Amino acid sequence: MAEEKSLNFIEEIIENDIAEGVNGGRVQTRFPPEPNGYLHIGHAKSICLNFGLAKKYNGKCNLRFDDTNPTTEETEYVESIKKDIEWLGFKWDNEFYASDYFDKIYQFAVTLIKKGCAYVDDSTAEEIAATKGSTFQAGSDSPYRGRSIEENLRLFEEMRDGKYEDGAKVLRAKIDMAHPNLLLRDPVIYRIKHAHHHRTGDKWCLYPMYDFAHGESDSIEEITHSICTLEFIHHRPLYNWFIEQLGIFPSKQYEFARLNLTYTVMSKRKLLKLVNEGYVTSWDDPRMPTLSGMRRRGYSPEAIRKFCDTVGVAKRENMIDLSLLEFCVREHLNKVTDRVMAVLDPVKMIITNYEEAGDVFEIENNPETPNGYRSVPFGKELWIERDDFMEDAPKKFFRLTPGNMVRLKGAYIVKCEGCKKDEAGNVIEVHCTYLPESKSGNDTSGLTVKGTIHWISVQHALTAEVRNYDRLFKVEDPSSEEGDFKDYINPDALQVMPSVYIEPSLAKARPGESYQFMRKGYYCVDTDSTADKIIFNRTVGLKDTWAKETKKN
RNA sequence: AGUCCGAUGGUGUAACGGUAGCACCACAGUUUUUGGUACUGUUUGUCUAGGUUCGAAUCCUGGUCGGACUACCA
Numbered sequence: 215m216a217e218e219k220s221l222n223f224i225e226e227i228i229e230n231d232i233a234e235g236v237n238g239g240r241v242q243t244r245f246p247p248e249p250n251g252y253l254h255i256g257h258a259k260s261i262c263l264n265f266g267l268a269k270k271y272n273g274k275c276n277l278r279f280d281d282t283n284p285t286t287e288e289t290e291y292v293e294s295i296k297k298d299i300e301w302l303g304f305k306w307d308n309e310f311y312a313s314d315y316f317d318k319i320y321q322f323a324v325t326l327i328k329k330g331c332a333y334v335d336d337s338t339a340e341e342i343a344a345t346k347g348s349t350f351q352a353g354s355d356s357p358y359r360g361r362s363i364e365e366n367l368r369l370f371e372e373m374r375d376g377k378y379e380d381g382a383k384v385l386r387a388k389i390d391m392a393h394p395n396l397l398l399r400d401p402v403i404y405r406i407k408h409a410h411h412h413r414t415g416d417k418w419c420l421y422p423m424y425d426f427a428h429g430e431s432d433s434i435e436e437i438t439h440s441i442c443t444l445e446f447i448h449h450r451p452l453y454n455w456f457i458e459q460l461g462i463f464p465s466k467q468y469e470f471a472r473l474n475l476t477y478t479v480m481s482k483r484k485l486l487k488l489v490n491e492g493y494v495t496s497w498d499d500p501r502m503p504t505l506s507g508m509r510r511r512g513y514s515p516e517a518i519r520k521f522c523d524t525v526g527v528a529k530r531e532n533m534i535d536l537s538l539l540e541f542c543v544r545e546h547l548n549k550v551t552d553r554v555m556a557v558l559d560p561v562k563m564i565i566t567n568y569e570e571a572g573d574v575f576e577i578e579n580n581p582e583t584p585n586g587y588r589s590v591p592f593g594k595e596l597w598i599e600r601d602d603f604m605e606d607a608p609k610k611f612f613r614l615t616p617g618n619m620v621r622l623k624g625a626y627i628v629k630c631e632g633c634k635k636d637e638a639g640n641v642i643e644v645h646c647t648y649l650p651e652s653k654s655g656n657d658t659s660g661l662t663v664k665g666t667i668h669w670i671s672v673q674h675a676l677t678a679e680v681r682n683y684d685r686l687f688k689v690e691d692p693s694s695e696e697g698d699f700k701d702y703i704n705p706d707a708l709q710v711m712p713s714v715y716i717e718p719s720l721a722k723a724r725p726g727e728s729y730q731f732m733r734k735g736y737y738c739v740d741t742d743s744t745a746d747k748i749i750f751n752r753t754v755g756l757k758d759t760w761a762k763e764t765k766k767n
Numbered sequence: 768a769g770u771c772c773g774a775u776g777g778u779g780u781a782a783c784g785g786u787a788g789c790a791c792c793a794c795a796g797u798u799u800u801u802g803g804u805a806c807u808g809u810u811u812g813u814c815u816a817g818g819u820u821c822g823a824a825u826c827c828u829g830g831u832c833g834g835a836c837u838a839c840c841a
Contacts, residue, residue: 220781220789248841283840339839348837350768384839394770396837405839424841447772448836469772471834476778482841524790526780528773531834535778538791548804582804612802621800654800666800733801760802 222527224263224468228271228439241273242438245299245306246428248280249291249412251482252497252504253298255518255539259473262522264441265304276435277306281313282427284411292412294497298505303515312422312431313413319422319430320374322460323385323404327366331459332403333359334369335386342384345391346399352392353399359388373406374420380406387426389455397452401425429453432465440465443472444529473525474533477685478503479692479699493703494686500740500751501686501707511683512728512738512753513539517546536685540754547728547736547753552579555590555623555668556731556750557715558680560597562672563614563644565628568594572673575654577624588719592625593671597715599733602667603644605633610763612665614644620665623732627652627663668732675715681740682709682752716748723748730756 221229232239243264247257268275277299281287299306312319326332335342335358347353361369373383385404393399403426408419422430429452432440440453447469457464474480479488480503488494494501500511508518521542525534576587598614607615614620614630621627628646636642652659684707692699723729728738735755743749 222780226783246841250841280841286840342839343837346837348768349770351837353837381839396770399837402839407839421839423839428841444772445835446841448770451771471773524779528780530773532779535791538779541791544803553801553803578800581799581801610802623800625800627800657800663800665802668801730801730803733803735803756801756803758802763802 223529224267224439224441224470224527225270227468228267231438232271237436237438240438241268241271242276242436243268243273243441244276244278244310244432244435244437246278246280246431246442247295248283248286249288249295250283250286251291251486252294252506254480254485254502254504255475255508255521256473256480256503257298258302258505258518259522259525259527260441260443261299261302261304262519263470263527265306266523267439267441268307273438274307275304276308276310276437278310278312278431278435280424280428280431281311281411281413282421282424284407284409284414284421287412289412294506298509301509301515302505302518308435310431310435311413312427313411315427315431315434316414316418316422318434319427320420322430322456322462323370323422323426324367325460326387326403326456327370327385328363329459330363330388332366332385332387333361334366334373335359335384335400335402336382337384339381342402346396347391349396355391356386356400359400370404373404374418376408376419378406380408382406387452387456395448395451397425397448398455401452425449425452426456429456429465429467430460430462432467433457433460433463436463437465440467442467442469444469444531445472469529470527471529471531473522474531474691475503475539476533476536476690477687477692477704478536479687481693484693484699487700488686488703491700493700500681500683503686510741511751512547512736513543514546514550514728517543520546533691543754544736544756547730549582550580551728551730551736552585552588553577553581553730553732554588554720555670555717556678556680556720556734556737557597557599557668557670557675558711558731558734559600560670560715561600561603561641561644563596563598563603563628563646563669565594565596565646565648566631567647572671573625573653575624590624590717590719591671591674593673595672596622596669597672597675598644598667598669600641603630603633603641605641612663613667614646614665618665619649619661619663620667621652621654621663622648623666623668624654625669626650626654627657627659627661668734670715670717674718676718676721676748677713678716678720678748678750680711680714680737680750680752682711683707684709716750720748728753 245264386400498506573592579585603614626648631645634643692702736753737750740749
């Protein structure tokens with residue numbers, strides 16, 4: 215028997231419902247984004263939850279665009295959202311739009327008016343806010359609250375027909391101006407907006423508010439479990455009130471805590487600022503927590519899904535360590551990426567006793583998931599990492615230092631003989647001798663060395679641009695710091711290395727492909743790459759216990 | 768001030784009145800032709816005060832702390 219994973223609280227609710235035969239045991243969820251921006255990692259949690267639940271319980275999950283505010287929504291966003299969901303690996307059962315239901319929702323409003331449960335209010339937004347009261351003070355009734363059903367019906371129709379300017383009138387639910395829950399103090403449910411809608415065009419100048427569209431859309435689609443984030447918890451009584459008054463399918467709303475990640479921000483408003491004010495280059499900038507940014511950075515859908523699964527679903531506020539996401543990314547990439555060699559900060563190594571025409575080594579692509587071998591040409595002159603050589607090294611330095619030996623990955627063991635410096639004292643060449651009998655694969659030297667380093671043959675090296683990314687902010691929670699969140703942006707979050715050396719096998723690398731640069735990290739080919747200039751993004755570095763060790767001292 | 772949520776190691780998340788477990792992080796070690804991976808181990812926790820009970824992280828009461836709510840946004 216497989217070990218049973220404990221259920222999250224929503225799964226418990228669903229299993230109870232199924233056991234009790236609620237809705238005949240049917241499970242129908244939905245992912246309801248507003249098409250006014252790009253999806254981020256927080257949305258991924260919701261997507262994994264909604265689609266995951268449907269899958270787990272043999273149900274269905276709809277993609278529904280909550281497009282009730284024509285002034286902020288665009289088709290461009292619809293397309294990017296669909297692309298991101300597909301990339302994450304989910305398929306929706308139906309693609310719906312709240313705007314598909316505008317006629318039905320309008321009729322719902324008429325029903326409410328006829329029941330005496332809604333009225334047309336001529337007050338201004340300011341007047342409505344002023345009579346709303348506050349958390350410790352009851353509101354007061356609008357002077358228009360007592361209008362007759364007939365008058366309300368006529369006025370509402372005229373609103374729809376375009377007789378009034380934006381803001382001249384609204385439709386309000388008639389509930390209770392003294393209700394402790396401010397949302398139930400006669401909420402506005404329809405407002406006039408003479409605006410072009412990305413799907414319904416100019417058909418409407420009257421649009422329902424979220425509270426009068428969301429639950430109604432859920433009900434129309436017969437959503438059984440309507441899952442949203444905690445900030446909507448106060449809306450639930452309203453959600454239920456409308457459904458009850460209308461006598462429509464009783465969808466139920468459940469709330470979970472949204473995802474927060476350290477060293478980034480998640481609010482659409484803040485992300486928009488980062489883009490508009492040029493702190494990042496675009497929505498898909500690899501520093502962004504957007505799904506498009508993460509995709510471009512090289513985070514895999516598998517890793518993101520694993521991450522969402524690992525963080526769990528609960529009702530308490532949370533702040534997830536970025537290191538957990540990075541762990542998930544490394545865990546997946548470790549299994550699937552081919553290893554290659556790239557020298558980011560080069561210094562030349564000369565093997566003084568190597569006079570061969572030039573060996574070509576067959577090096578294993580992936581020790582975790584065997585994926586064949588590739589040819590890597592060798593030579594007398596190699597590029598190696600500058601920090602793999604140290605003239606005066608500490609005891610635990612297992613790399614090149616005069617008199618010490620290392621293995622050149624997949625090739626020979628070399629012994630460091632010394633170095634050559636320029637007038638300023640910078641090392642410009644590292645001199646070594648190699649042991650011919652230590653050839654990789656049939657080493658008869660009997661030697662074991664502690665260090666293995668990567669290398670690129672100078673004669674065969676290709677060049678590439680590398681973009682190293684780091685956390686976007688310097689502090690864990692920029693939103694909770696004093697002052698402007700932008701003051702905490704990490705200026706070193708992007709570090710461009712215009713010309714690094716990569717092994718010739720990478721000539722075939724294509725945008726989107728991921729590799730492990732041995733001993734360095736995971737890198738993927740950026741979409742900015744061209745035929746003559748290949749660009750790599752650092753997805754995430756490898757764990758570096760040596761760096762940690764040196765930092766300690 | 769009111770209403771509603773919530774509170775378990777540094778971070779997340781389990782335990783559904785009966786041994787506080789798992790993952791990440793951190794630290795130590797083993798293996799290693801990546802100072803990677805894998806494996807092993809260590810440190811660290813039930814907000815608080817009462818109550819119910821043979822027994823409480825769990826149930827009850829009070830307190831404390833954190834969050835959400837006063838848009839013609841979603």
